[in-house]
Amino acid sequence: MKPKIKIILASFFLAVLLTANFASAQLITCGGRNPDGSAQTGCQLVDMVFTVERIINYLLAWAWLVSIFFILWAGWEMMNSGGNQERITVGKDTFKHAIIGFFLIMSAYLLVNVIVGLLTSTNPGAGALDNILKNIR
Structure with missing residues (x-):
């Protein structure tokens, strides 16, 4: 591929990644105001877990x-x-690495959701972080 096209594609993908997603909901959902104007409760540790989950899910989507x-x-x-056998081999290697990356991304998504589910579960037997912290206080 020509260097000029590579630079244009890299710039496009970088611009897309660095551009804020204005259509999505706010990142931090605590400590602000409700739609009726009343104050929300302060941020808890579980809100930090949800914020980290949102960031990770956003990056995984990309x-x-x-x-x-x-x-x-x-x-x-x-x-x-x-x-050309050399180009076929390059294509096969790229395909193999892309499939491996795809399954790594799926595994990471599953792992993040399982961990967040365990940390924020309301089931006392699930070892939820919120319930553990309530017992310490």
Whole structure:
């Protein structure tokens, strides 16, 4: 690929990643005001866990898109190889790495949601962080 196109694509993806997502809900949901104007309760430790979860899920959503992009790129590379074994090998390697990355992203998403579920569960037998902290106080 030409260096100019690489720079344009890299700049585009960087701009998309650094641009705020204005349509999403607020990141921190505590310590502000309710729609009726009354004050919300102060931030608790569980709110920090939810904030970290939102940040991680946002980054994982972008990682899914990057993974899909590389899967498509690998297919494009193999289709346009023109019988060149070196380009076919590069496409296969890119595809293999993209699939491995895709499954790592799925595993990370599962792990984050399981950990957050355990930390914020209201079931006392689940070892919820909020319940543990209430017992310490």
